[in-house]
Amino acid sequence: MAETAFDYIIVGGGVAAGYAAREFVKLGIQGKLAIISKEAVAPYERPALSKAYLFPEGAARLPGFYVCVGSGGERLLPEWYAEKGIELILKTEIVRANLSAKTLRSADGKTFKYGTLIIATGSTVIKLSDFGVQGADAKGIFYLREIEDADKLVEAIQKSEGKKCVVVGGGYIGLELAAVMKLNKFDVTMVYPEPWCMPRLFTSSIAAFYEGYYENKGVTIIKGTVAVGFDSDSNGNVKVVKLKDGRALEADIVIVGVGARPLTNLFKGQVEEEKGGIKVNGFFQTSFDGVYAVGDVVTFPMKLYNETRRVEHVDHARKSAEQAMKAIKASQEGKTIEEYDYLPYFYSRAFDLSWQFFGDNVGETVLFGDANPSSPKPKFGSYWIKDGKVIGVFLEGGTPEENKAIATVARVQPPVDSLDELQKEGLNFACKM
Structure with missing residues (x-):
């Protein structure tokens, strides 16, 4: 050819x-x-x-x-x-x-x-079938990476006679899809093995807010265990998610987000x-x-x-x-350009929430603002401090100007004299930069 x-x-x-x-x-x-x-x-x-x-x-x-x-x-x-x-x-x-x-x-x-x-x-996407999980190839188990995956999930949502959804995984995909499935009026349960959601980025304090917020929205959260098998009906449609801790969850749709x-x-x-x-x-x-x-x-x-x-x-x-x-x-x-100088940036939107993070999430942390999941308009954030400098900033509910300010802080890495003072200043510390 x-x-x-x-x-x-x-x-x-x-x-x-x-x-x-x-x-x-x-x-x-x-x-x-x-x-x-x-x-x-x-x-x-x-x-x-x-x-x-x-x-x-x-x-x-x-x-x-x-x-x-x-x-x-x-x-x-x-x-x-x-x-x-x-x-x-x-x-x-x-x-x-x-x-x-x-x-x-x-x-x-x-x-x-x-x-x-x-x-x-x-x-x-990493699939559960990659690990030999029993029944992981059943109909009604979805992964989301490409538009074709999304189309199949939309069709399943529209056709589903039941309204029980189990989301396996507590990262980006898990949190975003648990929210959207709740908006589609499903009874949603999230399952993940870690002690809190988004452990690669969130501290336990940040995660506590989101877990509380999701639970207030009616999402059930099961932590510290994993899906070890699935049972299907005579047509091959998933019906039960079996957990390592012995529990069995009814499911009409399962969405898996365990990494890539x-x-x-x-x-x-x-x-x-x-x-x-x-x-x-x-x-x-x-x-x-x-x-x-x-x-x-x-x-x-x-x-x-x-x-x-x-x-x-x-x-x-x-x-x-x-x-x-x-x-x-x-x-x-025959010219030269500057080498890539990337500032890590992550963000997410779910329900009425919207957060952004810039920088590196290592070192000591300082939580500031209103992190009560029951607040009508929660707004809070966290600084990460290493070697006496702020190197990472997280903000939930920020304005475009405030998000720009925290990006500047993460890039400049200003010194900090007192963690107590930083906690008191809160978002003002970033906005003064």
Whole structure:
């Protein structure tokens, strides 16, 4: 079969691919670009799937959340790519990459040749069946990563004759989907093994607020145990979630959010890896000349903290993609650009809540504000202090100006003389920066 050749290929069609394409056009990089994606639609803002796609009213739908609307930019409709001379090759899964030969092979046997490759393969969900959990392949057990997953879940919500939902996992997906399923009038139970929700970011004090708030909304929370099996009816539909502590929960729909793993398999043994991701420098160049990697899949230098990290977040996906394209342009022109200097950023929205976090969540913590889950308008936050400096800030219910202020604090890392004084000042400490 004949090869199809491009000057540039982005493999993967998620958020990073869309932002890379926009930057490619903005910078006027010369050459033909293709995006190869196993999904059936052009790049879109993936966070919409858990934050708005499942709403019972006013739900998000394409074309509303194509990139780059998530950062306030122009929405890139499929026609945009054609107008800019970018080829969208959809419903095409790459199953083999030969970096030495500069070729990619698809599942249907097609070969694609490139000059420069940008790896944007992202992550895939971890499934309970990966661990051999009994009955984990039953109908009615859902994962959420792609729009196809969301469509299946929407259909199940609309068709469900029962109204019992069990959410397995207490992280981002667990918290956001427990809220949206409650909005869909389901009886929701969350199950997770940790002592509190979102343990990778939340302190016990922060988590106590969200757990209390969710319980006030009618969500049942079961901590310290895991799902070890599922029972189904004669049609193969899930009916019971069996927990390690011996409890059995009735369920019409089960949603699992227990993490994700980066999709690096195509490039094993061809590029250097570190901490579970493809190792890149501050320009997102891999160890293989002419191959860049961006987004969830990379381990990169975190300049602010003088260490390497892998970050799974839409903000990093957008910014790393833009940085890689700037590096490609600079390389062509024999110029240099600044290395990537990323400030970690995470956020979430659920029910009437909205929080943002900037920086690093290590060291001592100081909680401030109203963290009572029964308050009509709760507003609180937390500082993380290490070596006498504020290096991380969390804020629930902040205004755009206040969120900008806490980002500044996390970037500047101001010194702190007294934790008691910091607690008394609360949000004022950030707003004075």
